[in-house]
Amino acid sequence: MSPVIEWLRNLGLANYEEIFVREEIDWDTLKSLTEEDLFSIGVTALGPRKKIVNSILELRKEIAEEKVAQQDVTKIIPFDAGTKPSKLITDYFICSVSERKKVCATDRAQTEVERTCSSASRKRLQKKTPAKSAKFKDIPVWCSIPGTPFRVDAFKYLRRDCSHWFLSHFHLDHYQGLTKSFCHGKIYCSSITAKLVNLKIGIPWDMMQVLPINQKINIAGIDVTCFDANHCPGSLIILFEPPNGKAVLHTGDFRFCEEMTRNAILQTCGVHSLILDTTYCDPQYDFPKQEAVIQFVIESIQAETFNSKTLFLIGSYTIGKERLFVEVARALQKKVYVTASKLSILECLGFTREEMQFFTLNEQESQIHVVPMWTLASFKRLKYVSNQYAGRYSLIVAFSPTGWSFGKGKKKSTGSRWQQGTIIRYEVPYSEHSSFSELKEFVKFVSPVNIIPSVNNHGPESSSA
Ligand SMILES: [Zn+2]
16 A cells, blocks of 8 residues: 555545545655645545645654754755655755765756855754744744845734735735734735735725835835746735845745846845745756647647537636636637636736637637636546536547646656547646746856745754744
C-alpha cells in the first residue's frame, strides 16, 4: 500500500483513495497540496477537506522539527545529493556552488543565483532564532514586513497592533479571515481587488485604499511601489522601502515575465529581503510559457471541431485562467459561455469593452463553456456533464489548465490528451505561478540578501529572517 493511501485510511478517509490515485498524488505532492488544490481535484465536502489540510500542516510541522533537530547538531544543513528535492527555495540555495554542481544544471544563471543566495542562507541558518513574544508567534514571517508596521495577506492573523493590511490579490488563501466585520484599520490593494473585496465580502470603499501601479507612494512614512504580478487580474508585487534602507519585495503570487526585468524601479531598488512565491520551486516544474499553452489549446479546439456537435469546456478558478479563454475567443472569433455569477466577477477585472463582447450568458450561443476547474477533475465528473447535454452534443472536449499537470511522471509537453468514449480530456500546463526556471531568473535579477519562501514555508531557515 502506498504511504499516501495508508495516511488517508488513518484519517478515516478511505473513500477518497480513488481521487488520490487518479491524481497520482505521492508523498512529495501531498506535502504541497493546498485547500484550493483539494477542491479542484474533487474533495469538495468541507469536513474531509479541512481534515486533510490540518493533517498536511501537521506533516509539515513534523518535517520542520526534524530539520531543526538536524540543524542543532550540524548548524548548517548539509546538502545530501541522495535526497529528493523539496519545494523550499532555500534548499536550492543552501549549499556551496561546488556541492550543487554535482547534482544541478550548471548554467550560468543558476550558478550566479547560488552565489548570491547561498552565503546569505547559510548565515541565516547559523543565527539562533530570536525569541518571539507569545503574542506574535503565530504570524508567519512572510506576512510581516520587516522594518514596517505592515502586514501582507495576513487576515487570518488579525491583531490590534497593526492598522495597515495589504492584500496582494483576491484568492481565498490570501484573503482568508477577511470578513464584513473587519475593523482593524485600512486595507491596501489594487483597484480590481478592491472591487472584488467590495462585491464578494462587502467591505465598504472607505476602508480600502487603492494602490497605483508603478508609482511610488508614501504610507505611514514608508515608500510603497506596486507592480503587476502577472498572476490573476489585480494581483500585485509590492516593494516596501522602509527608512532603515532594507527594502522588502513581496511577490504575493506571481508569474515571472521578461517585462519585470525592464522595470526601472525594480532594476535600481536594491532588495534586502525577497518574500517569494515558491509554489513551483522544484526543477521538475519547468513548464512552458502561457503563450505556448494558449496556442496549443487553440489548435486543439480547431483540430476537434470536425464534429459540429462538440462541446468545449475550459476550466477556471473563481478568479484566474481568464487569459486562456479570452485568447481562445479572440483567436477563434467565437463567444464563450459563462454563468451570471462568473460574469459579475469578469465585470470587475478590467477587460475592455471589446473583450467583454466575447462573453455570453446564453449557453445556446456558444459551444465553448467556461466551467469551474473541479468539474473537469475526472472522467466520472465529465460523464455527468456529458449526460446533461446528451441531446445537444455528441462529443465533450475538456481543458484542465494547471501547472501541476507538469509534475513528476507526467509527459513534459504543452498538453496531454486522454479519451474515454465520447469524452476527451486535455491537461494543459497553463500556470499563473512562475516555473522553476523563471524563479531562478527572477532571483538572479532581484539579487536579494535574504529569501523568505511564502509557500511550504515551514523550514527553520524561514523563521529566522
Ligand atoms: Zn493566487
